[in-house]
Amino acid sequence: MITVEKALQTILENARGFEVEEVPFLESVGRVLKEDIVADRDFPPFNRVAMDGIAINHRFFEYGVRDFKIEGVQPAGSPQEKMENAAHCYEVMTGAVLPENTDTVIRYEDLEIDTLMAKVVLDEVEQGKNIHKQGSDRQQGAVLIPKNRIITAAEIGVLATVGKSMVTVSKVPKVMIVSTGDELVEVDQIPEAHQIRRSNAFTLVSLLEKLQIKAETSHITDDKEQLKEKIGEYLKKYDALLFSGAVSKGKFDFLPEVLEELGVEKLFHRVAQRPGKPFWYGIAEGKSVFAFPGNPVSTYVNCLAYFYPWFAKSAGFELKEETVILGEDVAFKPNLTYFLQVKIEIRYGHLVATPIRGNGSGDLASLTQADGFIQLPQGQTEFKKGETHSFIRYRY
């Protein structure tokens, strides 16, 4: 049995770099950016009018001129106009190019306009006012978004602005999720008294969807030959396999044996944690095999605690580390890391974790009441209200 820290380290050492691919930018949300996004020109690309009003040549305002003849209009989206008479003004719209021969914009609120004349009703105007200067946000060639970032709506706007209609992102791995256990029936079936419906495979599908992985699923009965044949195929076809169940010490828990017979090198089996202890992990030709215990909470926490970091490392982005404050005392005697389900409340900028008293690793419904798992370290048995510990969040 190894520690949670050692298990995670082992898995991260076996992260593999994913290849990259180009996708249409609007389909890139949630994907990991694999190229620096660079300003294709200055931002703004011209001296941009920032308020509706008039543009003047500030020198004349300084000379005492307050009444300016309107020489023309510069709308947004039109090529730059030239003001011929420097003592005149130009009506300008937000987003327009500042007309040649002008250097200051005065907004309508500070004007009285009479057909062809604009009167400025201010005593002072700063030169360059209400102009968003060319290149003042970002200069051409500047990195606007560094690679290895998860793309969100904010990045989509930048991609559009610099004309990246196709964008290079990390490929997602091909993943097969396999459930085992003869007690399982399909979701649309009525289980016999001794049966339950398949659920872990679908939970895993949803957890992987958050990473933009569209996983496939299959179910294999607790039959050694069947397991061997199917897993053999999957090992050829997929980059990672996730199992739920068949890794305990039961008579029909063939999985570890079958995996080793198929040449998957076991790196560990059993981690000093609760829930999720009988977790088996191995590799075969760079492919990772995560065999999670079949209890719903065990599968859930292990996917978050191990598969997510493996994926992040492989795709090249950093998972944010979160810490929360324990909201009540917790006692936990076993010499194991304790992944305790908690609900998070934000009180005055503090993340306070209240334990959900679930009924152990089989209690699926408790997952719907919690926001994540606080990670209480091995070797400590009393955890006091106010202590800060690591947190794995799954609900915001």
Place this chain on the structure above:
Amino acid sequence: MITVEKALQTILENARGFEVEEVPFLESVGRVLKEDIVADRDFPPFNRVAMDGIAINHRFFEYGVRDFKIEGVQPAGSPQEKMENAAHCYEVMTGAVLPENTDTVIRYEDLEIDTLMAKVVLDEVEQGKNIHKQGSDRQQGAVLIPKNRIITAAEIGVLATVGKSMVTVSKVPKVMIVSTGDELVEVDQIPEAHQIRRSNAFTLVSLLEKLQIKAETSHITDDKEQLKEKIGEYLKKYDALLFSGAVSKGKFDFLPEVLEELGVEKLFHRVAQRPGKPFWYGIAEGKSVFAFPGNPVSTYVNCLAYFYPWFAKSAGFELKEETVILGEDVAFKPNLTYFLQVKIEIRYGHLVATPIRGNGSGDLASLTQADGFIQLPQGQTEFKKGETHSFIRYRY
């Protein structure tokens, strides 16, 4: 000009209840649940073996018996067996039904097994040990997930378990996103010196995708007749319209005029906030029209601050309120609510907000550096490090 609070209140008063629809459960992630999910039977549905080992009748252990003859095996997924001789034991697997005539499970770790005999190497065993009692997690009829909850991977597992292959969720509204402005060209075009690429419409599409809304987009040139004709069509066809641009005081900002001519009742225009002030909001036959100012940051913050709450209220779920701690002093003179872009760090369970010094509402790239907007209230001009304020998050 109205306050942010009053603007939000006005919008929430015009939230509309969405209809409901049934979708396959695996497609329900991110949707708003509109039915209580109830346990279709006890959880667990039977006295469930929680460890691999043997099941015994505890009375015989009490009598001093330590060697138990193995009468049979009860695998997971098989109908309940009956142990004929109460002094015997049954081998049992995790997930199996507890055999009739047994009441306690002893795990393999506490046994020595010799073909047909199991010897218990413990001095004490609690009656009922290692059994996950029928109904101990949840009893038949109990509400496992109350309605009006956003469905995540945790809920997917429960839906599968209770056999909800189809689930009732809130319909998403039909939304049209309209960009305006003659200075805009498409993403795959090379803009002239005075032009920029369309980006806000795509940012809005992405922001709405997070709510599972698949919005459509269109672009209308700054032409009053065109605007009127197209918007007239959209008002018939969509539940909500989102605009970006054409609501300032410019000569070509026809939008408010056109909307009112089409019978959209203006509820406000201009909110005491920065950025995003010239926001126009109106309703027509229960449909909401959100006309955001065209600057990227203005559009972004207003979608989060107004459209998101409108959607949440309409769909019937509660947006979590978040607060963060200001990490440095901020001064802001205007008598406006200040939506300041900040980056969030979690330090020992505290959410600390560091302002991103962007370049105003036009600076799209600054959005990629921040995690959200801290909302600094109107009427205060000095904000001190350590103060707690509301926070609108867009990146985790």
